[in-house]
Structures are given as C-alpha cells and as structure tokens.
Amino acid sequence: MLRNDAPLVDRLRYIYIRRKGPVYAAISDVIDDQYPKEPRPLIIKQIKLADKAHRFLIHLPPGKGFDEFKKKERLFADATGGSLLIEKRGTTIIMEVLTEELKKSYPYSLYDHTKYNSMHLPFPIGMSAKGLLVRDLAEYPHFFTGGETNFGKSNALHVIANSILLSRPDTYLVIVDPKSTEFAYLEDYALVVDEMQHAKILFQKLNHEMDKRKKILKKANCVKVQKYLTQGGDMPFIIVIIDEMAELQDKETIDHLWRLLRMGRFTGIHIIAATQRPSSKVFDNFGDVKAMFLGRLAFICADSINSHMILDNDRAAHLEAIQGRAIYKCGLEMIEVQTLFLDPEDAAMLLKDSKDRRLKKVDFFINQPSERLPPRQNLALPPGGMPGSRHRPN
Template sequence: FQKIVGKSKLCLALGKGAGGEAVAADLSRMPHLLIAGATGSGKTVCLNSIICCLLMHNTPNDVQFIMVDPKRVELTPFNSIPHLATPVIVDTNKALRTLRWLNQEMDKRYQKLATTGVRNIEVYNRSKPGEERLPYLILIIDELADLMMTGFDEVEHILCRLAQLARATGIHLIVATQRPSVDVVTGLIKANFPTRISFAVTSQVDSRTILDMGGAEKLLGRGDMLYMPTEAAKPKRLQGCFVSDAETERLVYFWGSQQREEAAQLKIEELVLSVTRRGGFPEDPLLDAARQLAQ
C-alpha cells in the first residue's frame, strides 16, 4: 500500500490474501470497479474502506466524490466531508441528472486536454498551477439495481460511455449492487468494467454473471471476497479490510472540522439542475422553427 501511495493518489487497500500478504490496488489503473455481493456479505464495508483510503491521502483539491445512495443510510455519514462535489444523492431522478452532467463534464475535460495538447489528466495537472488543476472525480453508486429500474437504457448507455472514455479525464466509477442478475449487470456493463470484486452471492448463476465463473456462492461472507484484477486470468481470494464506524466518524469529523476552500468545491448543484431532460444536451435554437415547418 505504501509503495503504491508513493506513485498514485488513488491507492486502495483491499485486504489480505490467503497467505496473509497485504493486497492493494491502484484505482487509476483499474480504472473502474464493479462490486457485487448479497446482503451482509461485506459489500458496504468494502465501499467504506475504499472511501477512507482515498480520504486519508487526498485533499479536496485532489479528489472529489459524487456519491449515489438510494438506500439513504449507507453513505450519508460522509455528508460533512469537504471532498463531496454535491451532497450524497438519495433520489434516483437526481442521480440520473448527475450522470448526464458527468457525461458533459467528461466532454469538457477532453476539450481542455485537447487544447493543451496532452493525453491524460496526470500530464495536464503537472503543467498547470494549483488553482487550474483538475481534481479526480470518483462516482460511487451503492445500489445499481435502483438506478436501472428508473431508466434502464439511459443509465446503461451513460455508464458504458463513461467507463469507455472517462479514464483519461480523471473520472472513475465504483459501482456496487446486491443483485448481480443479467438485467442489472448487463453484458455491456461487464465488458466495460474489467476489474470486479464479488462477495458471497446466493447462487452460482449470480457468480457466473459477475465473475464469468462459479465460486462466489461458496464464500463465507463477512468480507470474504474474490478479486478479479484486469490483468489476471483467475480471481484471487481475499479477506477484505474492516473499517469500524468509530474510525469512519473520526475521519469524517477531522475533514469536516477543516477550513473549507469554497473555490475547490465544484458546486455542481446548480449545474445538475440546469441539465436538460433529454440526454443532457441543450435544445437547438432552430428547433421551434423546425417544428412549425413540420406542422
């Protein structure tokens, strides 16, 4: 973990392997993470430990979070940290608007990279002074199934587009679900999320859906997981990290008590509200004239 922290700001401590060795990963190389597991398997604890790892080593100018929590209780304790680009989103319709905004933000960042003539956000930030640097944006979705029920086609399209293109702009996705069925974790989503973690699931069918092989149905629960990195042919069995509620509260209290820099906040509240309903694209000024002509 310490070795990776020296090289990357997005280092995650995942847990211990079967031989007791510590296992850590770099989110910027993943570059997106798909997590599945039944209730009580340790999925939310894993999400909390990932968030805490990133909070330990990054200021709000380095990393900003967008958290979507349809359950309303899992991620809301992080509401007071200054790293949030917007308060934790609990409404699925607002989450859809946020996804549209994130799509637009990715396109804007690509325009900035193209104007500067660089390939990715690391090189861009090295060439800019502090206030012009772009923070990493990490979207965390705690329950994908709820979003899929709200707008299946649009959510799938935007998630796949972000997963394909967003890595170079510093936007990373961490998506969790407790129902890894084919209608939630579709083939397109699986193809674009090569790094996956599966906790204990209820059936071999669910295990095949998330990992393309059986085995996750035999896990013991309570943080017992199979980790499938991008470069591996077979998943690796780990015992996940445990971060207690008291430790999380201390970390959140520390960051909440720091002096906030308003300039560092992205303030996407107004931007999300201004995103239009149809795919997030502004209406063409000639649209009314075209309608009248058609009539």
C-alpha cells in the same frame, strides 16, 4: 500414506518430499493425485518468503495447460491449510502459499495511506496470501463489487471512499445512495445523492464535464489526466460510487452512465458500482458493460450463475460464509481476500481528525442549471477555469 509394498523408487521419493517440508509435501501430493500419468508438473524451486509464507516455482511439461492447473487452486489450498495465489510468468508457474488461514476480520487501522503517495487513488483491497493488497483506482479505471447482502459490499465501499478522501482530499467524491442513510456521515465531504430522480441529472452533468475535460486534454496534447497532472495542469479526479446499481432503472440515466464507463477514464472520472445480483434481466447489456470494470470484488454469491456474472467463474459461490470474505480479480490476477472492516462511526472520526484542512464538501446542487461541477466551497475560480487540484503524483 504410502503402501509398504510400493516400489523402492516411490518410497525414496516419498521420504524425499517430506524432508522438504509439510507444505512442499502437500503440494506434491496434490500434483501426484491430479496428474497420475507422466509427465507431471514439477516443483523446481521452493523459496521461504516469511514465517508461514512460501513461494514455489513449478514447471508445466508440454501438453499440460496453465488454466487446467489453476482450476485446482482450491485443492492446493485445502491440502496446505492456507490461502494461495497462482500466477503464470513465461513458462513457469508461481505459487505463493500462506499456510496460516485468513482471519475472519482485519481492522482498517492496518492500512496506512501515507505509504502509498506514489499512487493517484490508493485504496486497500484486503488481506490475502500476499499480505495486504493495495491498488490504484486510477489504473483500473472502474471497479465493480457484488454478492449476497450482509457479506461486505457496503463496507468495501466505505473503505474505498474513506481511503481516497484521506489520501487525496482534493478528489471530488459523488455517492449515489438509494438507502439514504448508508453514507449520510459523508455529506460534509462528498455529494450524496439519495433520490433516484436526481441521478439522471447527475450523470447528465458528469457527461458534460467529461466532454469539457476532453477538449482541455486535447488542447494540452495529453491522452489522459495523469499526464496532464504531471505537466502541472489542474484537473481533480471525480469518483462516483453507486451503492446499488440495480436501482438505476431509467433508460436515459443508464445510457449516461454507460457513456461515462466507456470514456470517463481518460478524463479522471471513475465509477465504482455495487449490486447484489447482477443480471441481464436488470441490465440488458451487462455482459458488455462488465468488461469495462477491470477491477472486481465478489463476495459470497448464491449460486454459480451470479458468481460467473461478476468473475466469469464460480469461485464466489464456494466461498466460506464469512462477512468480508471475497474473491478479487483484475485481469489474470485473482486471489481470495478478507476485506478490512471500517465502522462508519470510526470513519467519521478519521475524517474529522484529519490534519489536512483541504477536506471540503462538493458544492454541487442537483437542481441548479449549471452544466458542470462547480468549485468547492470557498474556492473561487476565474471564468471558464477548472476545479483545482493540489495533488501532484510523486
């Protein structure tokens, strides 16, 4: 509230910014409070995107850094009563504000996979200030999620697995499930490994498959599988979901996994890993490996240390204790989201009711001597042939 004895110029400015609207005024008040000395950041334009959604273009004067401004995101969110996304484009800051707070739950039915045929491996991240975020796993190339138990990690994995199966049924899906029961409903559509002694054999065979794919791509003069597909080649994506990465204690198993993380992306092999508390005590070189997970999703963390392990900042330690609430980060993009909720029973019905009859189980036996992924059931291949993919990017 402005003091009655404030200078005339301040009183006129106070009236002006409030005529611009409550959201404009809230942001301006935070700027005035956090930058009391001139020069201060300046709102140069306000754009109404939709009901309760606004975009602000903000100019930073010389000497004021973007990183410092972005750290105040929580203050802006509290002042506007909503959720925000702050990005930098050139010398201008883009601040998008949704003045309606995120709900505590959003159903998976909000996601329509048929709208994202231009993506290779689409899946929804969650609802945010920008609306529903949908990303392409093939562009990451690997994805990591972590946080305290019972706050949404397993649900996020269900969402990713089912989204890919529904939109790209030719994809090979492999799930390492130490709990044995979490992904049992997917055994007709994916290889579910629930015995850790088999994990080493699995990753060993995936490395052999990766090496064979590298030779095929080199011969076709393709630097990655996406280009190979556009030229008419057959090379289905392989998605490996690891529900609790900390359960992988065998050194040889971890070495095989690290190699897939380093080189698998170009051959269409993508890793999605989850763990409750990532730590260098569990993985000797987790700090280095973390850099390979460009996409990250952090649910509420017990402390700043665990949040830093996932996001390189403490934002996940200050999340509200809401199941499904998380911080999504990819490169410079970072935003609070509420992940979509998908009950495993509903997921099983979605797959069962799918009109696409190409949904097949990965016919892959851990104990067989073969060194590569075999074809799907009822799909014969010529000697030396690769598993076929009917998917072509639009």
